[in-house]
Amino acid sequence: xxxxxxxxxxxxxxxxxxxxxxxxxxxxxxxxxxxxxxxxxxxxxxxxxxxxxxxxxxxxxxxxxxxxxxxxxxxxxxxxxxxxxxxxxxxxxxxxxxxxxxxxxxxxxxxxxxxxxxxxxxxxxxxxxxxxxxxxxxxxxxxxxxxxxxxxxxxxxxxxxxxxxxxxxxxxxxxxxxxxxxxxxxxxxxxxxxxxxxxxxxxxxxxxxxxxxxxxxxxxxxxxxxxxxxxxxxxxxxxxxxxxxxxxxxxxxxxxxxxxxxxxxxxxxxxxxxxxxxxxxxxxxxxxxxxxxxxxxxxxxxxxxxxxxxxxx
Numbered sequence: 271x272x273x274x275x276x277x278x279x280x281x282x283x284x285x286x287x288x289x290x291x292x293x294x295x296x297x298x299x300x301x302x303x304x305x306x307x308x309x310x311x312x313x314x315x316x317x318x319x320x321x322x323x324x325x326x327x328x329x330x331x332x333x334x335x336x337x338x339x340x341x342x343x344x345x346x347x348x349x350x351x352x353x354x355x356x357x358x359x360x361x362x363x364x365x366x367x368x369x370x371x372x373x374x375x376x377x378x379x380x381x382x383x384x385x386x387x388x389x390x391x392x393x394x395x396x397x398x399x400x401x402x403x404x405x406x407x408x409x410x411x412x413x414x415x416x417x418x419x420x421x422x423x424x425x426x427x428x429x430x431x432x433x434x435x436x437x438x439x440x441x442x443x444x445x446x447x448x449x450x451x452x453x454x455x456x457x458x459x460x461x462x463x464x465x466x467x468x469x470x471x472x473x474x475x476x477x478x479x480x481x482x483x484x485x486x487x488x489x490x491x492x493x494x495x496x497x498x499x500x501x502x503x504x505x506x507x508x509x510x511x512x513x514x515x516x517x518x519x520x521x522x523x524x525x526x527x528x529x530x531x532x533x534x535x536x537x538x539x540x541x542x543x544x545x546x547x548x549x550x551x552x553x554x555x556x557x558x559x560x561x562x563x564x565x566x567x568x569x570x571x572x573x574x575x576x577x578x579x580x581x582x583x
Contacts, residue, residue: 280411280441280464281482282500283473284354285316285489286323288534289331289339290545299335301342303545307490308346310543310574314493315501317483319343320381322356323443324418325487325531329386330549333364337371344376352378354411354440360386362398369406379409379440383419392427399431409440414455415468417445425458432462439463443485447472453479470496470522474515477503487525491537491567492518520566527559536563542574 290303311319321340322328328336340355347353355372357380359365369380382402384395403410412431416422432439442459445468446452452472456465456479464482467473473484473496489496495518502511525533529552535545536555540563547554555563 280318280352280466282317283315283483283489283493283497284318284320284443284466284485285311285493286320286325286356286443286485286487287311287343288487288490288531288538288545289322289326289328290535291549292546296546296549299331299339300546301338303543304339304342305346306543306574307538307545308343311489311493312347312350314489315497316351316489316493317497317500318352318354318378319347320354320356320485321377322358323381323413323485324415324445325490325534326356327531327549327552328356328358330552333368336368337375340372340377341375354379354381356381356413357402357406358383358386358413360388362401365398365402366405369402369408373406373408377408379411380406381411381413381443383413383415384421384423386419389421392424395423396427396431399427400434403431403435403438409438411440411443413443413445415443415445425455429459429462432459441466441482443468445469449475449479452476452481456480470525471515471519473499474503474511477511487531487534488518488522490531490534491541492521517569521563524559524563524566527562528555529553533559533563536560537567538574540564540567541570541572 290300292298292300321343344353355377357365357368372380414423441464443466447469466483466485467476467481468485470486470488499511499514527533532548532555538545
């Protein structure tokens, strides 16, 4: 797949996959559940799979676990949609190592925040991303999530990276609830790099502003419903798209319950796919929180069975 083709494919709903765990203390990655989740998401119509975004609890896994999870998704996706491998790290060297492994096993692109924990300068940020581009022969998606990382990756810096590495910047995930800030970002990189929003409540609003799509955790649980928002928007059925956005709002409001991504895993369990609970020190939902998640999904008429999506009784 050429860089141009990959660029064209970054659109619509990209799902930052949860990582299923099992065993005492959630000590093992559940690769069987991960394979089932991969099929469920693709069958639901999502446009790309992202392994080891925030929803994937990547910092709670060893490097070997992270590599193995990427391998499971690449193998089971069977080329049906692009697979974006998360390589976010505090160290440029470690990020490159993960990226080279992702390249070797067939991922389509890599995803990286700026360095984690240590805050560098804009010059350091540029060097970090440039080094990844130099050493990993895959397109790079940049993940800007200031509320978790502690700083924002400037849009002008990403534009400069694209100018110096034409066709190598796969896109951006910008997690913000501030549409004015999102629009300012979009103005800088419009036409140069596809920009997706990371706010589940603002999918349609971001599309209306010119976003290429949305990279959202709720798509783990509601792939068909979130994909429908994008599809209706592209068909210019704006009122129906608004209805579809409102339809997922109840579940979106529960995503902040407990410690993220506990509500995503609870939602999947309710629909029939047990992915365990978050790995310590994160906690599962309490009984009251779990009930709210189930209530927010009570309208769902399908469940996830061992043989795929089926009607709920």
